[in-house]
Amino acid sequence: MRNGFLVLVAAVALALWCSEPPAPKAANAPADQFSAGRAFLDIAEIAQRPHPIGSADHERVKAYLVSRLTAMGLTPVTQSERILRQGHGRAVSAPITNIIATLKGADAQAPAVLVMSHYDTVPDSPGAADDTAGVASALEIAHVMQRAGTPPRDIIFLFTDGEEMGLLGATAFFAHHPLVSHIGAVINLEARGDSGRVNMFETGPNNRAAIALWRAEVSHPTANSLASAIYKLMPNDTDMTLSVQRGLPGLNFAFMGDEMAYHTPVSTPEHINLGSVQDMGNSALAAVKAFAATIPAQTENSVYSDFLGVFLIQYSFFTGWVLFAAAALAMFTAIFLAQRSTPFAWGRGILGALFAIGVPALLLWLAGLSFGAVHHYMRVAYFDYLLAGAGLIALGAGLFCAGSFEDRWRPAAVWQVLMLITLALATAFQLYMPEGAYVIVWPLLAASCIAILRYGVFRGEDHFGAVLVTGLVALIFIAQVVMMALMAFTSLGVDLPLVLVAPLLPVLLLTLVVPGGRLPRAVSLLILIGGAALFAYGRMAPPTSTHPQPTIVSYVYDAGSGKAYRAEYLSNGDAWTKAVLGPNAQKGPLPWFSRRSGWFTETKAVPVPSADLSVARLGDKLEVTMTAAPGAAYAELSFRDKAGAGPEELMPAAKQSNARDVRYFAPDRFTWEVPVPKSGALEIRASVLYPEWPEAAQKLPSLPEGKMAFSYHAATEVMLKREWKK
Structure with missing residues (x-):
């Protein structure tokens, strides 16, 4: 019991630590480094008040950007027109003014790099994050690249207008501006919330080279191909949607923590997390440097994911099939070795595995139903309590059900059945969404290796060495899954807590396969009750000035x-x-x-x-x-x-x-x-x-x-x- 509990606690702590953005660099940081402190000076100036299209503050921000770019030695130009955008049974039209400035490169004929962000906001929100953080980051990137000398190619900085009205500025630019034919790659900066790590959540088509170039330049990235694949299926749009439609290579960056600040008065300069701005600048600047040196070729898509936010792993779809085959072989080997060492009860194992997944799914579905017709922004006020509560409900219910079918004389084959379920899901992913199969294949391969070590190398003897080695492997991969769960819940979970069932499966698998990984039912029940209490508080707590x-x-x-x-x-x-x-x-x-x-x-x-x-x-x-x-x-x-x-x-x-x-x-x-x-x-x-x-x-x-x-x-x-x- 102690081993499983320690592994889970350590894994969650590691995931939370790796999910923290870096410390912001001060305004006096070296000129060749991105400084969130310098970027904040622009954020504070731009995000004084809301500045939607048609407002006096919109004109103020427009004039500020032109003045700021001019002071940097660039020559900003504007693109003003009334633009119409239509789709999904709706049409929207507005007068927009895009602001464009080019940092001239050594080869004026070479395809340029476009750095894009939007400067308009929704009404009633100062928009310190969405998208003033992106605008300020672009200005700071221009400052850094300018101080670094003449870049190999032109870098175009586009500050679009009317994004909040329906991507109107980007529509006008990509439809009518002559610079479009000069663009070779696109980098877009966005925000949904005002804290958290920056995620590279979308790419242009055939992204293998773009990811490889960025990967070689960036440190501590957060990105994964599953998020990009799912985003393609969603109705959400950003300005980068227009560049993707034109087939341009590119990367799209955003942070999305503390969604209470998304499109609301809470999004002030004082409220924004400067560590998130630093993370955005670090990631986007790495992309600008990489693409300025080499415009990515477009040959094929790839599988990629950061590992604990420390480094990026990338491989081809073919390699994905190789890893899938290796995981399947290791899984069957692990089951064979375990069954030879200790006969397991498969009937109780099947029931335990089904209940360990089905009961948490039911409870999380009911938790989502408890909101009824409550508006989304009333749900996110106490986001942290809802996240912690939903996670503990899933984990506590899963471990309680898995342990309820155990027998002191003949253990139930719960983890073996969970492995078979995981393999079935991995097969479906490899066939229909190979970009996302790694989220299943990696934990399956890790759990299989743990079981092989436990039953093949250590031959079922749960001594200190066996516990230490298998526990460390489980800890690292559980932390990776928990980080994915945090991202999934931040993206979808407040409205759909059921999303946590997906990461629950590999977490259960990795926990149960470790020697001493099963928790007593009393402990699991306490975790479940604690999660329910936290979720209930997050659901019912009264609004306050900090949770409006x-x-x-x-x-x-x-x-x-x-x-x-x-x-x-x-x-x-x-x-x-x-x-x-x-x-x-x-x-x-x-x-x-x-x-x-x-x-x-x-x-x-x-x-x-x-x-x-x-x-x-x-x-x-x-x-x-x-x-x-x-x-x-x-x-x-x-x-x-x-x-x-x-x-x-x-x-x-x-x-x-x-x-x-x-x-x-x-x-x-x-x-x-x-x-x-x-x-x-x-x-x-x-x-x-x-x-x-x-x-x-x-x-x-x-x-x-x-x-x-x-x-x-x-x-x-x-x-x-x-x-x-x-």
Whole structure:
């Protein structure tokens, strides 16, 4: 019992230690080194306040970047245009200004390296991390590369605009800018949260050479090909999506710890972890240096992963099959040696293994269900408690179930069955996602080697040498799996705690195969109970100033009915929301737009900025004109024919699209053309958002401790509706 407990505790401690970002270097660090202290000077200046498109602070940041680049001796140029991006049934349009500066290289004809970050933020967030940290890191990288002398090739620094609106600046750059043909490789800097290690989570196509070049230059990297493979299947996008679509090689970096700061007022310069900025700079600077020397060729993809965040392992898909075969051979050898040394009960082993995986899966699924419809940002407030709780629930339940089928005279073959299950999963990964098979193959190979040592070399004698050697191997590989589990939970686990079942399998396997690895059921039960208590606290703890809940309260004027409302779109009906909305607050479909729900109450109608919506037929098209008063942040149009479907195609600016919903930023007046619907009747709904609360309306009280503004909080929405019929 003591061995297994010590191995687990030491492995978790090692994983947590390896997951810490490096210490930030001071502003007086040598000029040839990336300094988070110097980068912070830019973060503090840029992230004073939110700076979304259309705001005064957006203009302030734009001017600052141009001035900063000019002071560095570069010659910044701007790319300004209104850009339209469409997809997934939606279209978005906004005026953007990209800022571009080139550090000239020795060979002006050689393909250039593009370093990309975005300088706009969402409303209500200063964006110290997303993406001011990326912008400041790019500026510091330019400083370091400038001091190092003339690089072998041009290095282009692109500060995109409108990323938060839908990758608009990157869309404009890659669609229209002449420098695109000069680019040979891309490095993108992003953030989701404001702490933690920086992960290189996405690459361009055929990444083997890009990874190899970066690997030779970087120290203490964090990256793995499973994350990149999974990211391709997700709907998430960054500016690098546009370069990937063009087939350019590249690397995408981001840190994502403390997600409470992602897109919220918490993301201030004082809150950001400078160690994370240092980690981003170290990793990205290594990529810039590597690609400046050699633009990566594009031949094939590869398998790669950092090991404990210390070094990067990379190999081909063929080598992956070789390792898989070696793990399978070692596994069957280990099972044979163990069975020859100590006959195991396979029936109880099968039951123990199935329960050791199935029961934790059930408990984690129920833990996820406990959130109900609670908004994501209300879940992440106590992230650390949820992470620790979910991990202990999985581990405690797994070890309890595995130990419940043991017998003092004839042990159950639990670890052998877990090996067979692991081999089956490894086979599936090798066939369908070879980039991710290593997460199964490496622990399986390690566990098999431990068993071979235990039953073949030490012949089942659990003396000090056997325990020491096998325990150290298990400790290192369990720590590696725990680091993967931390990343998986940070990416998906708050909304889907069930994700921890995947790393639980190799952790159980490695723990149980060590001599004395099984914990008494009483200890396992205590771990389970402790995990449940931590998760429950993380789920139920009240909001505080350091663990706030988001809120969006709007004043809504329905021009069709002449009625006005106060609405809250995120709340779970807490006392503050009910006090703000009044005693008649109710939750349900919104009267002005029944396809959305929230808390609302009718209030006194007061003067609001004007807005108008008109429809005219022009041949086989309908011309929809939206007019808003000055100062509107955006207007949103929604098209539905009377049968409930959207038009087959929309044609904004003479470009065809299948968009049914359109968001148009800085919308003073614009026209949208749609085909005449086949049903002969079209419903058009419009929402115009003004970022300020109406002057004549009763003022909102200040947000209390434990509440934070989110998105366009304290804004005015004007709702309009038109129906067109033949």
